[in-house]
Amino acid sequence: MSGHVDAEALVARWREVREAVKQAALSAGRRPEEVRLVAVSKTHPAEAVRILAAAGQHDFGESYVQEALAKKEELRHIGGLRWHFIGGLQTNKAKFVAGAFGLVHSVDSLKLAQALHKRAAAEGTVQDVLVQVNLAGETQKRGAASEAALALVQGVLELPALAPKGLMILPPWDEDPERSRPYFRGLRELRDELQERLSVALPELSMGMTNDFVQAVEEGATLVRVGTRIFGERPPR
């Protein structure tokens, strides 16, 4: 969490990723402004976030509740930061997350949605959320199966202190990024279907990481979550 950050190298890597995201959008006939880069700063020190914020990065993603809240607190004097909670979230920690993050990407059960709602309602805020979907049917991974996603989005729509903005996916790891493409396309198609069946706008598709963000942008990502390629390798946790 501490230690020296090579600011120049960090900003150079961030610029490269930003440029690669932009090029992927342009080559897919999309407007670069449609895709937001979320810099995944988990396990990296607040100092690294401070450096990128000064360079013009606003969206940061975190996965671990305590670490994220400590980092947010350390950087509270920096204006304009948007914090994204992207990690798996246990229901008993929902109360620390609701209202503290601009967007929660990882709502994968109605129970979790209800816990977030309870806290957001108590605080008098509306929490923006994404429903995490698991299209691979991997039982060890989080995310609602595609058949369950409709019921889950419907459930979230009934909770006035939650606002569903779209879908998120974390496909099975594969070193060949082309193997992620069917999941990205599947998520977009599922989003289109849910929008139609529920008559609701779900504009956000959170998909793509260090290894496969180009494919994700080509398939319609509006939020890419990139950690390693910007910040370097994470220490083992």
Ligand SMILES: *Cc1c(COP(=O)(O)O)cnc(C)c1O
């Ligand atoms: C850690 C993490 C990322 C970033 O992964 P990289 O491969 O380092 O870019 C993206 N999304 C989620 C959900 C993560 O937990």
